[in-house]
Amino acid sequence: MRLRRAFILESPCKTDLKILSSAAIPTIWVGYMNPVQPFCSIKGNVFCHTEKCLSTSLTVTGFLSRKHCLRLLGTMPSRYYVHRDDNDEDERKRKREGQEGYIYFHKSRGQHILTNPRVLDSIVRRAEIRPTDTVLEIGPGTGNLTLKLLEVAEKVFAVEIDKRMVEVLNNRVAECGLEDRLTVICKDALKMDFPPFDLIVANIPYGISSPLIAKLVFGAYPFRSATLLLQKEFARRLLANPGDSAFNRLAVNVKLVAEVEFVMDVSKKDFIPCPKVDSSVVKIWPKTKVPDVDMHEWWAFTRTCFNKKNKTLGATFKQKKKVVELLRRSQMMDSLKDHVATRYNYDDYDDKEEQEEQSDGEHCFPSPCSEKDLVSFKEMIAEVLKAGGFEAKRPSKLSIEELLHLLSLLNQAGIYFNDRTKGKDVSNEGFVASYSS
Numbered sequence: 001m002r003l004r005r006a007f008i009l010e011s012p013c014k015t016d017l018k019i020l021s022s023a024a025i026p027t028i029w030v031g032y033m034n035p036v037q038p039f040c041s042i043k044g045n046v047f048c049h050t051e052k053c054l055s056t057s058l059t060v061t062g063f064l065s066r067k068h069c070l071r072l073l074g075t076m077p078s079r080y081y082v083h084r085d086d087n088d089e090d091e092r093k094r095k096r097e098g099q100e101g102y103i104y105f106h107k108s109r110g111q112h113i114l115t116n117p118r119v120l121d122s123i124v125r126r127a128e129i130r131p132t133d134t135v136l137e138i139g140p141g142t143g144n145l146t147l148k149l150l151e152v153a154e155k156v157f158a159v160e161i162d163k164r165m166v167e168v169l170n171n172r173v174a175e176c177g178l179e180d181r182l183t184v185i186c187k188d189a190l191k192m193d194f195p196p197f198d199l200i201v202a203n204i205p206y207g208i209s210s211p212l213i214a215k216l217v218f219g220a221y222p223f224r225s226a227t228l229l230l231q232k233e234f235a236r237r238l239l240a241n242p243g244d245s246a247f248n249r250l251a252v253n254v255k256l257v258a259e260v261e262f263v264m265d266v267s268k269k270d271f272i273p274c275p276k277v278d279s280s281v282v283k284i285w286p287k288t289k290v291p292d293v294d295m296h297e298w299w300a301f302t303r304t305c306f307n308k309k310n311k312t313l314g315a316t317f318k319q320k321k322k323v324v325e326l327l328r329r330s331q332m333m334d335s336l337k338d339h340v341a342t343r344y345n346y347d348d349y350d351d352k353e354e355q356e357e358q359s360d361g362e363h364c365f366p367s368p369c370s371e372k373d374l375v376s377f378k379e380m381i382a383e384v385l386k387a388g389g390f391e392a393k394r395p396s397k398l399s400i401e402e403l404l405h406l407l408s409l410l411n412q413a414g415i416y417f418n419d420r421t422k423g424k425d426v427s428n429e430g431f432v433a434s435y436s437s
């Protein structure tokens, strides 16, 4: 049968629909075929990237029932999917929300559904799931990935913040008779303790990538690996090595405790609605042997060094604000308690950036340490940097081993980065929060 106009939708499986694409269509867009309803009546709600295919005819060898299609799609056919900004005031769209059959994808929640079955299969294959594994999925959405995970894992915990998605997911999994192996937790993944799991496999909302990865690799969760779909640029940063322009604080912190492996790039066209950015899949392997370092001290140290990652360490540790903070944190101020508060005069400080930082009010002193103590503390840091050969080096170019060495030299000299006046914080909450926007 030759169709002049095809109703193009997303579906996990082209063979199920028995659609053969013409050579002109590089990606096969398949889905719910409704030969009765004329295409033009639904055109308004179809996403633009599907429209590319409209003029191309498809050779169709069979149709699926609407019910079967809905099961494959997990929810309504895409004419019901509307992507709406949270500040979109369109009354008609608002009215439709809540009506049966309509589901809105919210940008603020990163709701971009991965629909390419080949990509879904590759993610599951590269995750190397064993039949006895419990998998944690963050942000299952309508369940395209969840269903694939349920085919191979013993159990899946899916954490989803959006109640509407949870409903769709539960219905879809129940229709496949797999509900016994799925536990859906309707919570914010950043604000909960995860149940025990062996692996994480997820297409996460990109807005929470940093805090979520920090939570996973520094949380008390022993897991084999995390296979994650991330924004491409973000993945490049995680994969970056010292000296690469993308190497940053998160990369250095993750590399301390985990190995990161590139798996594959994923085009934005493989999502509905189509996001603005491309994606990549990476696999994170927690290291079995982690360097013996106080993590809170390490996090505070990398925060200080990577704040201006391309500045030389000599210049970074000359900044008055940094030195005063370090002096306070290193508990070297006991002898200075009686000093009269001093507001520093920055006129003699030839560092524009730092002056700007001061001007936001947050970092204004008075501080109870004297200029004399500050100068000698500064000299002490400079000596440590010089002795270790770090004065002219830039944090962005240092290996983990070099950074660990520098930290131990500074600590040996009594210079600390974590606030030792506050007592020991054993949780990683502050650290995870520091990556939240």
Ligand SMILES: C[S@@+](CC[C@H](N)C(=O)[O-])C[C@H]1O[C@@H](n2cnc3c(N)ncnc32)[C@H](O)[C@@H]1O
Pocket: 109, 110, 111, 112, 113, 114, 115, 138, 139, 140, 141, 142, 143, 144, 145, 159, 160, 161, 162, 165, 187, 188, 189, 190, 202, 203, 204, 205, 206, 208
């Ligand atoms: C990129 S979509 C992925 C959907 C699905 N996994 C897929 O591949 O098609 C991200 C999902 O994460 C959910 N989400 C967003 N923020 C979340 C959070 N803080 N905790 C848990 N889920 C969240 C969204 O509602 C959305 O369903």
